[in-house]
Amino acid sequence: MGSDFSMVKIRKVTSCSICKAMMSHPVSINCGHSYCKFCIQSYYYNVSPKTGQELLGCPLCSSPFSLENLRPNKELETIIDMIKGMGEQDHDTVCEEHEEKLSRFCEDDGQLLCWRCYWEDQHKGHNLVGVKDVYQNYKEKLQNTMIKLRELQENHEVQIHFITSQIDAWKDAIEDRRQTIKSNFKNLQSFLQEEEKFYLWRLENEEKQMLMRLKGSKADLQQAYERAECQIQELEAKCQGSSQKLLQDVKNILSRCEAMKLNPLEADPLKVHTKCNVSELYFDVKTILRRHQVSVILDPSTSHLDLTLSNGGRLVTYKIFHGDLQTSAKRFYGLPCVLGCACFTSGRYYFEVSVENATSWDVGICSENVQRGFNMKKEPEFGFWTIKMSEEGGLEALTSAPATPLHLSEKPQILGVLLDYEAGAVSFYSVTTGSHIYTFPKASFCGTLRPFFQVYQYSPLFLPTISNQGKM
Template sequence: MGSDFSTVEIAQVASCSICQDLMSHPVSINCGHTYCKSCIQSYYNNVSPKKRVKKTLGCPLCRSPFSLETLRPNKELENIIDILKEMEEQDCEMLCKEHEEKLDIFCEDEGQLLCWRCYWDAQHKGHTLALVKDVHQEYTEKLQKCVTKLSELQENHKVQILAITCQINAWKDAIKDRKQTIQSNFKNLQRFLHEEEKFYLWRLENEEEQMLMRLRSKEASLQQKFEGMKCQIQELEAKCEGSAQKLLQDVKNTLSRCEAMKIETLTVEPLEIHTECNISELYLDVKTVLRRHQVSVILDPSTAHPDLALSKDRRQVTYKGCHKDLQTSAKRFSVLPCVLGCEGFTLGKYYFEVSVENASAWDVGVCRENVPRDFSMKKKPELGFWTIKMSEEDGLRALTSAPTPLLLSEKLQLVGVFLDYEAGAVSFYNVTAGSHIFTFPKACFISDTLRPFFQVYQHSPLFLPACQKESKK
């Protein structure tokens, strides 16, 4: 605090005689003396009850009796104490540490606050000096400009942080999607490998049974002949041991039968296993596995909606919108521009491909042969449809009971459709990328015939490539 005598005197008056500090929440007692509220309460409470007479106690300074009920706040003194505290804070901030004088001069060269005694030091000789009050506004404006600049930089960093956060989230989502794709592809490949393993084991077991049947048949025939010869030997031995008459009775026929018997040459079956499975050649990728079950699909004109036009080879369908006058048929789609493939699928595995390279909207999959083809037609699995749909508005979706959005990293050009009838699975693949798109949950086809299904939209022709089925090894 400064050396001003009046200020010191005021501070002494405003100090509590109990704690010797500036009073906190000053209160006055009956005699007029003032103390900190907490100090006088502690003083009163710490005195032994025996010394309290009728709840009165002597003032710490003049010993005049008082009680806690008579305490009254001294607001005027509290205001003076607040002013003293502010002056003390200001004085502490504005005093020179070396000389304890006010820092009211500013050195432009050093960027330091000086008192009047520092002003005469040789250290600051020749420097540009100014009164604090004269340069205060100038530096206030400079600092405000810095605040504005830093606020702009802070806002810019905030935007960049948000951008980085978005990138981090987008990257995590992309990694998550790719992880799911990889897991799905491997899961699907594992399922195919398991099915192929069962197929080859079945072939091997079938080959084993056929060979065993032939060998066991020969074994049974030889065993029968062996038993027959055993009986004849016993008959001849009995003749030899009997009387001369029994031996010679019908001996000519007996000898003739024995001489007619000859040793048969045993035909040895070549024990060669024909079932082979070259894993390294067979399972190069998913496409190799799928195309082992590929079937050639052509379009059935008797089912085509009147607005559709089929190519001569019935491998391409285009939406013309001309509504040709065709013979009315229960087989024909009458409301939506759809067409079926000619092939019927029952029992087994089937795979076909559809080129959608020049199409922006389409529906592809399989359906039951007897699905409705009028206004009652609804493409849902429970109603006999297992399809995926591409549209410009919603992108790619699986037409499950509630459509399932499907994410793709690139535009589809060739869609593969795989049907495992016994497993109740309909799967779709991005043939170009060799990746899995979607598999419908296990369904029961109830021994129905399933057929390839296509819905065609304007400016979106569909094409069925020639079968690339590979022969089994």
């Protein structure tokens, strides 16, 4: 009995204070305390990132140490090997109550018993067998359970990698959609900024919710992986120990291990649901623009001699050598141009021009006192803010030379022109698609501004009335 008692003390000395089991590959740190090599490394890697310190305190005495100073404790490892050898001869564990050798195993309660426990009333009628008789059977069960746990752990690792790839793919998809949304909203300029913020908020909220769900799944899998690791270590320690140690609480351990299962992974395809189709918003764009709409008719006193105006002043066509018109200092005589009657000196104004029957045209805003002869230059420095369509050059903004090419997915049928006098801006829109075409760089307007039109052969321009434009 004295020998058994001493053995209990030795086991306490050889036990790791971190995992509470007999040390595996014992190492000593600066202060002299010893731990399992794996336990002290895990302790260091778990605590060091949180504290940001390279030196950590010993778990027992708080003396500083680092992983660089770990030293294998060969003497302690020799003692542990001796204890394990003795354990194989059934001299490892004694009954804590009676201090007698644990030689029997109660199948009903899953407990190790000494000969005195055997006669207690609480075990009467139970199936009591010798330790040696059941040792091999339970060892095989533990080993089989350990194999299953390893398979479970490997499956968890596969799922973790899958979730990680999903997170990366989801972030890439979100970034692609974010850039698409930003690009579309750029074409709609300032009045769609609030809509842009709204859609981006929805996208980011969707991103956060999905990432939260994916990261939660990953965290759950990581925890399950780590639990399996702990169980495996416990089973390894059991299998390396004596028969008594192996059978101690073996049924409870098996029950806990077998209860661990791999939950099926939800592998639904990741799909970004937030969409922004700018073409679907053009009705709202037209509504906003038409808040500032004015009715424009053509001014016959400014019309070039080769132009013909309808009686209502809303249709202009190019016709060479038509009837005589009264001479006027306001009339264009160099190029076939005409101004609108409306005069703008402040505020915001919007008008529309039907160009569906025209292959070539110049439309925009100009100062009232621009040059009207052969030397006129349709550039902002000379009081012109216009865009031009031609069969040769396509669509372009007549900026300071050279002109700025403009690219549209489809030719506009109705052109919208927005003037913001105080902001110094002239903007153009395709009413057909509700998309922004071009805005001239900020200018400092002064004096009176008027609608401007240049007409080409076989390319009539029409100014619709407000009542005929289907305002929504």
